[in-house]
Amino acid sequence: MSASLRRLRLGVNVDHVATIRQGRGTRYPDPVLAASLAELAGADQITVHLREDRRHIQERDLAVLRQTVQVPLNLEMAATPAMVALALEYLPDTVTLVPEKREERTTEGGLDVAGQRQALGEVIATLRDHGIAVSLFIDPTPEQVRASAELRAATIELHTGDYCEADAPLLAQERLDHLRHAAQLGHDLGLQVAAGHGLDYRNVKAVAVLPYIDELNIGHAIVARALFVGIERAVREMIEAMHTPEATQPSR
Numbered sequence: 581m582s583a584s585l586r587r588l589r590l591g592v593n594v595d596h597v598a599t600i601r602q603g604r605g606t607r608y609p610d611p612v613l614a615a616s617l618a619e620l621a622g623a624d625q626i627t628v629h630l631r632e633d634r635r636h637i638q639e640r641d642l643a644v645l646r647q648t649v650q651v652p653l654n655l656e657m658a659a660t661p662a663m664v665a666l667a668l669e670y671l672p673d674t675v676t677l678v679p680e681k682r683e684e685r686t687t688e689g690g691l692d693v694a695g696q697r698q699a700l701g702e703v704i705a706t707l708r709d710h711g712i713a714v715s716l717f718i719d720p721t722p723e724q725v726r727a728s729a730e731l732r733a734a735t736i737e738l739h740t741g742d743y744c745e746a747d748a749p750l751l752a753q754e755r756l757d758h759l760r761h762a763a764q765l766g767h768d769l770g771l772q773v774a775a776g777h778g779l780d781y782r783n784v785k786a787v788a789v790l791p792y793i794d795e796l797n798i799g800h801a802i803v804a805r806a807l808f809v810g811i812e813r814a815v816r817e818m819i820e821a822m823h824t825p826e827a828t829q830p831s832r
C-alpha cells in the first residue's frame with residue numbers, strides 16, 4: 581500500500597452478478613450474497629444500478645440490500661419520478677443520478693447537468709430533503725462540474741469511460757488530464773469527487789493517484805475476475821491495485 585494519507589474508497593458494483601442471474605431467470609447467483617462477500621473483503625460501499633428496464637438489478641435486490649449491507653449503499657438511477665419514488669421508499673445512503681437509454685449496453689456518457697438544471701435541481705432537493713446524499717455522474721468538463729456545484733450536489737462522479745477506452749498512451753494521458761482538472765475544480769468548488777466506469781486492474785492505477793478523487797465505483801472488472809478467483813479475492817486484488825502505484829505509464 582502507498583504511504584499516502586488519503587484513503588481512496590472502493591464502491592463495488594454488483595450489477596453483473598444479477599446480469600448472470602437474469603440470463604436464466606434463476607435465483608442464483610445472488611447480488612446480495614456478492615455484496616456481503618465484497619463487504620467482508622473490504623469494499624467501502626456497495627453500488628447497484630436499478631435500471632428502468634430492470635435488466636439486472638431488481639427491486640427485490642434493493643430491498644434486501646437495504647436490510648443487509650453494513651457499508652453505505654449507493655443507488656445509481658435515472659432522474660425520473662418513478663425512480664425518485666423508489667429511492668424515497670428504500671432510502672439508500674446515496675443516489676448517483678445517471679443518464680439512461682434503453683438501447684445502450686451500459687451507461688454511455690455523463691449526465692448533462694448544465695442542460696437540465698431545473699429538472700435535476702428539483703430531484704436533488706427532494707432527495708436531499710429525505711437525507712439522501714446526491715452524486716451526479718458527469719463527463720469531466722468544467723461546464724458540468726460548475727453546474728453540479730451550482731445545483732448543490734454533494735458529490736460528482738467523473739465518467740472515466742473515455743480514458744479507459746483511449747487506444748494510445750498520449751490520448752489516455754490527455755483524458756487523464758481532463759479527469760485531473762475536473763477533480764481539482766470539483767474540490768475547489770466544495771464537491772466530493774468520485775470516479776468510475778470501465779476501470780480495471782491496470783487502468784485504475786493512474787486514476788487512483790489523481791488528487792482529490794476519494795472514491796472509485798467499479799463493477800464489471802471485479803465481477804469478471806470473481807468468476808475465476810472468487811469475489812473476495814477479486815475485491816482484495818482491486819484494493820491492492822488501487823493502492824499500488826504503477827512503475828510506468830500503462831501500455832495500451
Ligand code: PXP
Pocket residue numbers: 593595629656676678686687717737775776777778779797798799800801
Ligand atoms: N459508475 C457509474 C455511474 C456507472 O453507471 C457504472 C456502470 O454501472 C459504474 C460506475 C461501474 O462501471 P463498470 O461496471 O464499468 O466498472
